[in-house]
Amino acid sequence: MQMHCLNSAASSLRTSETWSTVSESSWHFEWLFAKGDPVFDGHFPQQSLLPGVFLMEMAERAAQFALEQSGSSGCRLVRVERFRFAKAIVPGDRCGLTLHIAGQPLAASGLVRIRAAFDSAGSNVAKGTLVMTAGPRS
Numbered sequence: 001m002q003m004h005c006l007n008s009a010a011s012s013l014r015t016s017e018t019w020s021t022v023s024e025s026s027w028h029f030e031w032l033f034a035k036g037d038p039v040f041d042g043h044f045p046q047q048s049l050l051p052g053v054f055l056m057e058m059a060e061r062a063a064q065f066a067l068e069q070s071g072s073s074g075c076r077l078v079r080v081e082r083f084r085f086a087k088a089i090v091p092g093d094r095c096g097l098t099l100h101i102a103g104q105p106l107a108a109s110g111l112v113r114i115r116a117a118f119d120s121a122g123s124n125v126a127k128g129t130l131v132m133t134a135g136p137r138s
Helices: 008-013 052-069
Strands: 002-005 016-023 026-032 077-085 094-106 111-120 123-133
Touching (some): 016 052, 026 052, 052 077, 052 094, 052 111
Antiparallel strands (some): 016 026, 026 094, 077 123
């Protein structure tokens, strides 16, 4: 397993510190959401929660990064399939994201399915499938 620091390529992912390749088609990312992180500002002031749209952006950016590291270019989100949220992320939580690139691009369309699963403290946070473009590098 390779462990790396995730830097400018994912700066919008805030506190993402590391990513690792689990296998040729699986990746793992880690974030620590510090107390006082501005991402929580205004989202339920009495009980701060990480907005679900932020989790979706994290999954999209991490998938783009993984596909590009695997040799694809022009990677972008096309659609989200069956994404379910099970648990909230609150200030101070550590959050993991495991991505599994499901096989080769779908036929001539150049689309690829990526299973995404977020976890925190051993519990499922959210999971679903991203469908993305994944063209060859020119």
